[in-house]
Amino acid sequence: MKLLDIGVLSERTGVPASALRYYEEVGLIAPVLRRGLRRQYGPETVTQLSLIALGKAAGFSLDEIKGMFNANGAPELPRSELQQRADAIDRQIRGLTTLRDALRHVAECPAENHMACPKFQQLLRLASAYKRGGRHRS
Amino acid sequence: MKLLDIGVLSERTGVPASALRYYEEVGLIAPVLRRGLRRQYGPETVTQLSLIALGKAAGFSLDEIKGMFNANGAPELPRSELQQRADAIDRQIRGLTTLRDALRHVAECPAENHMACPKFQQLLRLASAYKRGGRHRS
DNA sequence: TATTGACCTCAAGTTGGCTTGAAGTGGGAT
DNA sequence: ATCCCACTTCAAGCCAACTTGAGGTCAATA
Structure with a gap:
């Protein structure tokens, strides 16, 4: 089971760790578990972050992106x-x-x-x- | 010679007067003259504002847009x-x-x-x- | 001539999306 | 057992792009 430390995820996606924590705060992504205090992310988070980058480039706010694909890639909107x-x-x-x-x-x-x-x-x-x-x- | 008061320009383009003044402050648009204190805009400003709206929708910053077409529709960039x-x-x-x-x-x-x-x-x-x-x- | 109301300036406030900094925690290599 | 250092939290700070508010100007109508 390949889990990613926030530093690894950051390096792999180019998104700063501080931004990843912020994304979690607003409900865009979530670690699958914590080891001690440390967030451990699943590999699917990498693709979620691609989608988020795409949405941002399209000019959508993080809130709007949240409506399109939430932490599971499932939409929150009809x-x-x-x-x-x-x-x-x-x-x-x-x-x-x-x-x-x-x-x-x-x-x-x-x-x-x-x-x-x-x-x-x-x-x-x-x-x-x-x-x-x-x-x-x- | 058909000059537009800021209120008219605002209504015609949907851009708030406060934003128009701000655009001037950052060098994106300029009135052709002032009558007393009041800005008088030429009709070409309407089209400039369409371009600006387009650039914004594309995710460009006002500074970047300034480089594409300045107050005369001429670019500041090579x-x-x-x-x-x-x-x-x-x-x-x-x-x-x-x-x-x-x-x-x-x-x-x-x-x-x-x-x-x-x-x-x-x-x-x-x-x-x-x-x-x-x-x-x- | 007086009043109105659309304009003006300038400073301060707001929002989104982060970043930065201080102070603390804990897993793993030595 | 100890140390390191990547992680943690939380509060505060920052930037762009405006908006808001207080107080002032002035052209035109009553």
């Missing part, structure tokens, strides 16, 4: 809610695609004033159309 | 740097795609233990493969 979050991510992907294209454009277009460039204008219309894939605090 | 940021966004899009699929999976899969489900395992391998599209504080 299916419909999860589908809505998936849809929100889809919208965000479209927004990011526009942003990426806009960025590549300003990197390549020789025009000195991008605001005047027709291609950029086109991208801006898409940007405005995007309007809030809006996950945020509240 | 092309190569912008291309790298575009590439980072591409990686993030792939990560988000995986997250979305994982989410849809847990919403649909009847298995009680997702960690055991082969399809989920497959998604997790992708999640681990993603490993840091890593934009973050310094």
